[in-house]
Amino acid sequence: MRIEEIIKTTFPMAQEKKALLNVMYTQNVIADKFNELLKPFDLSAEQFNVLRILRGQKGNPVNMYTIQERMIAKTSNTTRLVDKLLAKELVLREICPKNRRKMEITITAKGMELLKQLDPLVEAHEQKFGNNLTEKELTQLNTLLEKFRN
Numbered sequence: 001m002r003i004e005e006i007i008k009t010t011f012p013m014a015q016e017k018k019a020l021l022n023v024m025y026t027q028n029v030i031a032d033k034f035n036e037l038l039k040p041f042d043l044s045a046e047q048f049n050v051l052r053i054l055r056g057q058k059g060n061p062v063n064m065y066t067i068q069e070r071m072i073a074k075t076s077n078t079t080r081l082v083d084k085l086l087a088k089e090l091v092l093r094e095i096c097p098k099n100r101r102k103m104e105i106t107i108t109a110k111g112m113e114l115l116k117q118l119d120p121l122v123e124a125h126e127q128k129f130g131n132n133l134t135e136k137e138l139t140q141l142n143t144l145l146e147k148f149r150n
Contacts, residue, residue: 019148030129037121041114046076047085048118054091054107055115061094061104090114 003022004013013021034045043051053070054062068078082105085091090111096102107115130138 023145023148033128034122034125037125038118041118042088043114043118044081046071046073046081047090049073049076050078050081050085051090051107051111051115054105055112057106059106061096061106063096063102063104067105085111 003018003025004010006025007021031045038045038048049072050067053067064078064082067082068074068076071078082091082093086093088110090108092106092108094104094106096104133141
């Protein structure tokens with residue numbers, strides 16, 4: 001469906017505006033489906049992102065700055081996210097032995113197990129959208145989005 005039909009406009013739109021609206025609307029569709037996927041696990045997309053960042057550390061602790069730096073949503077309150085994950089026993093937070101003002105965060109076995117459960121569901125979610133395009137179109141879309149962002 002065309003973006004003009006979705007937002008029910010009859011006025012002509014500049015291509016730049018149309019592109020931005022398409023990207024924003026598409027992001028919302030993808031995010032809504034992703035949030036539905038995570039809801040039974042009592043997890044937000046941002047909490048999931050933190051867990052994936054921590055899993056990528058392969059057991060090595062990271063500080064809050066590193067997590068924030070790697071977040072997809074840069075405006076996320078990382079401290080609050082980690083606090084919620086701590087309450088669910090999905091992460092550990094410890095004082096850095098070399099710098100007592102710094103906190104180090106690691107994923108727990110329970111957090112790793114949750115990600116193992118989620119991995120096939122997340123992959124299916126990604127494929128659902130990806131299957132609408134050919135491999136060449138996906139490459140082109142990625143190139144164009146990266147170019148658009150800069």
